[in-house]
Amino acid sequence: MNPPKYIFHGDSKNRPKQCHPDSPTELEPYIADSELIEAVNLAIFLQRPLLIEGESGCGKTRLAVAVAYELGLPFYRWDIRSTTKVQEGLYEYDAILRLHDVQTKDLTPSINPKTGQPRNPQEPKDYRELGSLGKAFKSHNYPAVLLIDEIDKADVDFPNDLLSILDKPWKFFIRETGETIEANQEQLPIIIITSNKEKGSLPSPFLRRCLYHYVRFPSQPEELEKIVKVHYQQKQKPETMAMPKSDLVTTAVAKFLKIREDKSLFKLPGTSEFLDWLAALHHFKSEPYPVTELQQDKTIPYRDLVFKLRQDWQNPNYAGS
């Protein structure tokens, strides 16, 4: 067996010089722990989807972007809504537009945004638009990174329908154009699925196909500080986004972890809330929030950024005087 060609190291410096044009261009600050990195590599090796679960705001979605960025692979994102059908991810066909174009051919033909040319009603391919899944299948020279975001929002049938696509023979048929879109068996897409577990659970045949990883909140202050460091180091504009002073970071981290230890909270704030809060502490006023005050204060400054539920916001432990 050949050694795996693509290995994710969790380090954006490994990005190759030559990248696919659909690869994310913006640097993705992301810290993955070793177990998550291993899960990603295992998913790439076994060509199985990786299901990521965890609290909201822990960076589940960002992982896929980070993988695509580091490996320089094309990235396609599919946001799931409650009405999403698997078909929409494959392709959409605009029969009525074609009919319209036939009728108005001599007047105002519609323009194909991809080519900039008028659409040709005699060419059925001008009227089909590949969805994220379709594009990922079509990427033949590179495996695409496909993010299926918040799968639990979808209708109950969705995961099972998806299963029939994400399996052999890795192809689907477009009835309207007679095309068959077939994925390259050597370069199957790397699929990352996120779930919030808002409603019920996913069906077991679906889970069986997936690898599973639960993203935990970084419970050690050092981990959180590392995230802050990476986040600020990789930002593009240093003048507006200067790194907060280390004592402010340390105090904020300690305070934040203390909040998370509180069992009476209904919704624990996640990493993204922390980064917002830290930015507010540092930048919101002309002077950063005084560290000594933050250490002593019973109240939480800018708690609107930390507590997102009324019950938590009104929690007497944190409410301002």
Place this chain on the structure above:
Amino acid sequence: MSNVNPHPLLTRLFYRLRRDGFALGINEYLAALQAMEGGWGVQDANALKKLLRSLWCHSLAQQDHLEVIFRSISAEESQEDAKPREFQSESPESSSSPKNTPPVSPGEQVPSMVDSPTPVPELSLLPVKSSINVLEQTEDRDFQGYYPISRRYLVYSWRYLRRMVADGREDVLDVEGTIANVCEQGFFLKPKYSRREQNHADLLLLLDQEGSMTPFHRFTRDLVETAQHDSNIERVRVGYFHNVPPEYVYKDPYLTEKVKFEWILAESDGDTSVLIVSDGGAARGDRRSERFSATAEVLWHIKQHTKLIAWLNPVPSQRWQGSTAQFIAHLVPMYPLDPHGLNQAIAQIR
């Protein structure tokens, strides 16, 4: 640990986890082998555990479970020669995670369990296997459910209760109709739309509350919530009662808001599906003629309006024998509250 040959351990874990309700098939086994060929999980037992945690576990609960199994199997492995199968004989019947499974039977009915033999003293300390299994162990700690039927399964099942009528919004594009119009008129004027189909099913849920039904409150609440919010049934009415629906039923589970049962029935017709959820006296196991005759009268009243009626009984069917429920089951199709029973009940009231 480094001298552990991972393959027999893998096979053993596979069978053990399957027995404990993990959804694993041959493909998952082969995937593990493939990963091991690729160099994952072969260094030592710990690496194998990490591999299986990603590959075979689909929730935190399952990951914790694997941890426990792994420890016990490794321990067994090391003392295999000395005392084979000691762990096996210790708790052959205990379910996958006994300490998480609360006993289902309400405390008050314990004395009336007739067919349980006097347990041997040392067995009495072991957790008793409950009649309700922890189904899909796929849930987060915060979302754990101990129900006989998972929420997801309920949502699925409600779909079969449908009476589709195309009278919804006129927003479904009728491609064939549009083309037919173009052919007829010779040019394209506008697309043709057809009406969206809507489910006109009418469901009346009658739920027994409190008393012996108390342990099932969480579940009946799910039943109501999924029918009302996660299904496309047009009208879902819920009536709560205690033991027997008498003259009045209640609109809320706390039995405070009274409505005349007659009024509810007056709004029902032959297309109304009635689903009763009650133990019918089977939880306590007693047989009372008053209860039976009162129930029979209510059922007679309902049958004046609709023939679509079914009864779900949360108590396992073996225990209906000899209780009031056994006799009620002659009057109305009664099904145990499990996935199969729910399907049969819904097929009955369709």
